[in-house]
Amino acid sequence: MSATSGILLDDVTLGYARHPAVHHLSGAIGSGSLTAVVGPNGAGKSTLLKGIVGMLKPLSGSIGLGNLTRRDIAYLPQAAEIDRSFPMAVYDLVAMGLWKRHGLFGGMGRGDSQRIGDALGAVGLTGFENRPIGTLSGGQTQRALFARLLLQNAPVILLDEPFNALDTRTVSDLLDIIRRWHGEQRTVIAVLHDMDLVRAHFTDALLLARSPVAWGPAHEVLTAENLFKARHMIEAFDPEAAICSRDAA
Numbered sequence: 001m002s003a004t005s006g007i008l009l010d011d012v013t014l015g016y017a018r019h020p021a022v023h024h025l026s027g028a029i030g031s032g033s034l035t036a037v038v039g040p041n042g043a044g045k046s047t048l049l050k051g052i053v054g055m056l057k058p059l060s061g062s063i064g065l066g067n068l069t070r071r072d073i074a075y076l077p078q079a080a081e082i083d084r085s086f087p088m089a090v091y092d093l094v095a096m097g098l099w100k101r102h103g104l105f106g107g108m109g110r111g112d113s114q115r116i117g118d119a120l121g122a123v124g125l126t127g128f129e130n131r132p133i134g135t136l137s138g139g140q141t142q143r144a145l146f147a148r149l150l151l152q153n154a155p156v157i158l159l160d161e162p163f164n165a166l167d168t169r170t171v172s173d174l175l176d177i178i179r180r181w182h183g184e185q186r187t188v189i190a191v192l193h194d195m196d197l198v199r200a201h202f203t204d205a206l207l208l209a210r211s212p213v214a215w216g217p218a219h220e221v222l223t224a225e226n227l228f229k230a231r232h233m234i235e236a237f238d239p240e241a242a243i244c245s246r247d248a249a
Contacts, residue, residue, distance in 0.1 A: 006028045006030050006066055007063065007064070007065060007068075007187070008028050008062075008063070008064035008066070009025050009063055009064075010063075011024050011025075011026050011060065012024070012025045012026070012051065012058050012060070012062065012063055013025075013058060013060045013061055014044070014047050014048065014050075014056050014059060015047070015056075015059050016056075021044040021047040022044035022048050022208065022210060022211075023210055023211040024061070024211065025048070025061075025211075025212050027212070027215050029187060029189060030187075032185035032186065033204055034178070034182045034201075034204065035188070035202065035205065035206060036192045036198040036202040036204070036205045036218065037190065037192070037206045038191075038192055038193070038195065038198060038205055038206070038207050038208070038221075038222070040234040042210075043208040043209050043210060043234060044210050045208055046078065046191060049075070049158045049160050052073065052189070053070065053073050053158055072154055072155050072156055073154060073157075074149050074152040074156070074157045074158070075157075075158045075160075076149060076157075076158065076159045076160060078160045079141070079142065079161070079165070084133055085134055086133065086134075087132065088132070089129065089130050089131065089132060090128045090129055090131050090133060090144050091116060093133050093144050093145075093148060094144055094147045094148050094151065095116055097119070097150065097151025098115070098151050115151060116147075116151065117129075119147040119148075119151050122147065122150060122177065123144070123147045123173065123174075123177070125140065125144060125147065128140070138166065139166050139167055139170035142162065142166060143173070143174070146174055150177070154186070155186055155187060156187045157181060157187070157188045157189070158189050158190075159178075159188070159189070161191050161193070162174060163194070163197070171197075175197075175201055179201070195222050198218055198222060199218055199219060202218050204216065204217060204218060205217075205218040205221040205222055207221050207226055208230070209231075209234050213226055213229055214226045
């Protein structure tokens with residue numbers, strides 16, 4: 001695993017077509033931290049992850065990765081962004097996690113089949129190697145994608161709504177993997193909606209409502225007062241408003 005360092009957000013504004021979705025966010029995500037990004041719908045949570053992984057360029061400010069590169073970041077998008085109709089077997093989907101090791105057109109190396117088998121076993125999908133991904137349930141698909149993340153062996157892992165519409169057992173099993181990553185001092189950042197789950201399993205939380213509301217230890221961030229403030233900020237948001245003056249300056 002590559003050496004890790006913190007992710008520094010310096011007055012970052014992210015958005016689409018010059019319309020900000022995240023405003024003036026500053027702070028540091030510490031190396032080896034376990035951070036939940038929470039907030040109402042439309043708060044900019046997924047946008048923030050896309051900025052960190054490099055899919056979106058900041059409208060202003062900067063995102064510093066220290067001694068990391070974008071290749072050191074493993075990213076799991078929302079389930080809706082996964083094309084399950086693509087004709088691919090589970091084995092091949094999981095094997096994509098080895099691209100960093102071999103390159104896009106590199107062949108399988110010695111021991112890779114064992115690594116893939118071990119990853120499938122870790123998520124409870126032994127025996128599913130030849131199943132088309134289109135035949136998997138939502139929970140099985142997410143397990144396969146976590147197996148792919150295991151093979152990426154990245155020091156930073158971004159998860160966008162990883163537990164959406166999953167059964168309790170699958171959530172529990174995937175949380176075990178996240179705890180394993182945390183124990184290995186990997187940096188894990190997850191967009192989540194279940195506040196009870198965040199309080200129980202995540203050490204830190206960033207509460208967004210397009211602008212930052214609170215950031216710190218999860219039990220200090222997820223107060224009734226802060227959650228009410230976040231809802232109010234989203235409800236008061238004007239989608240037709242011009243870019244804020246600090247951006248326009």
